[in-house]
Amino acid sequence: xxxxxxxxxxxxxxxxxxxxxxxxxxxxxxxxxxxxxxxxxxxxxxxxxxxxxxxxxxxxxxxxxxxxxxxxxxxxxxxxxxxxxxxxxxxxxxxxxxxxxxxxxxxxxxxxxxxxxxxxx
Amino acid sequence: xxxxxxxxxxxxxxxxxxxxxxxxxxxxxxxxxxxxxxxxxxxxxxxxxxxxxxxxxxxxxxxxxxxxxxxxxxxxxxxxxxxxxxxxxxxxxxxxxxxxxxxxxxxxxxxxxxxxxxxxxxxxxxxxxxxxxxxxxxxxxxxxxxxxxxxxxxxxxxxxxxxxxxxxxxxxxxxxxxxxxxxxxxxxxxxxxxxx
Numbered sequence: 001x002x003x004x005x006x007x008x009x010x011x012x013x014x015x016x017x018x019x020x021x022x023x024x025x026x027x028x029x030x031x032x033x034x035x036x037x038x039x040x041x042x043x044x045x046x047x048x049x050x051x052x053x054x055x056x057x058x059x060x061x062x063x064x065x066x067x068x069x070x071x072x073x074x075x076x077x078x079x080x081x082x083x084x085x086x087x088x089x090x091x092x093x094x095x096x097x098x099x100x101x102x103x104x105x106x107x108x109x110x111x112x113x114x115x116x117x118x119x120x121x
Numbered sequence: 122x123x124x125x126x127x128x129x130x131x132x133x134x135x136x137x138x139x140x141x142x143x144x145x146x147x148x149x150x151x152x153x154x155x156x157x158x159x160x161x162x163x164x165x166x167x168x169x170x171x172x173x174x175x176x177x178x179x180x181x182x183x184x185x186x187x188x189x190x191x192x193x194x195x196x197x198x199x200x201x202x203x204x205x206x207x208x209x210x211x212x213x214x215x216x217x218x219x220x221x222x223x224x225x226x227x228x229x230x231x232x233x234x235x236x237x238x239x240x241x242x243x244x245x246x247x248x249x250x251x252x253x254x255x256x257x258x259x260x261x262x263x264x265x266x267x268x269x270x271x272x273x274x275x276x277x278x279x280x281x282x283x284x285x286x287x288x289x290x291x292x293x294x295x296x297x298x299x300x301x302x303x304x305x306x307x308x309x310x311x312x313x314x315x316x317x
Contacts, residue, residue, distance in 0.1 A: 007144065008143055008145065009146070009149045010146050010148070010149055011146070011148040011149050011151075011152045013149065014149045014152045014153055018198055018199050018227075019198060020201065021199050021202070022202060023202045023275075024275035025203065053273075054220050056248070071274070071275055072275075095267075098247075099249075104263075104267070106264070106265075106266045106267075107251075107268070107269075108267075108268055108269070109247060109269040109270075109271060110268060110269070111270075111271040111273055111274075112271075112272070112273060112275070
């Protein structure tokens, strides 16, 4: 750093910040632990740091709806553990599984979950 | 409570300081304002929706691979790298939330509204979506399925609202005017066609 000028935010810096910065997909040949239609349970993990597995999902049973392919793992990236590429799935949970018998029987919630969050049922 | 005038004064003071100290050049500020006023925003998403309503082949591509279909229309920016579009019908109503923070598809919808980032919306959209929809004035049939999409990971979601009745003769630009930001989050439906 050689003074204020080298840190100056220019028009080009702004354009660089807002352009497509690249996908979180990883082009890696990683095996999927689950396939569409499989029943899974979200692990009951309670990490002290960053995770994208919300508490309301932990311990709940759902079904794999879509396999999005291989993505970098946000939890390990946040903790300096690298990308740990793995499959990311859209998982369907019924509203009754999440919120109890008073929830409408036909309603559901879809959430994107990485392989490491899931265990087979 | 801070008034709009006080906020404007504070922003002007900060802007002057940043410029005087040589930390920012004014074309950079103009660029940010132009980006969020004109280039990143729900007008882009509205174009995508209007095109999908008008062009069945585009709609099929959009639902199969939203990222590529949206780039076809030239909307490519940060927070739009991996997109999913879900379609509202009579039978299924989709609603998007980010329960962990405020993830939002900037390229097609701009920055999220304040309520979208609030704790009440983030918790209640997941646990009581029908209650939230009623508060937005959106009637959903009891027998329809409500699907909530929690965009907690790396994909960003946009709802393709149902095309309103009475819009058969409308062109893409007229249709765009019926597509609101809220209808692409799924808290409302698209606007009704103006009475002719």
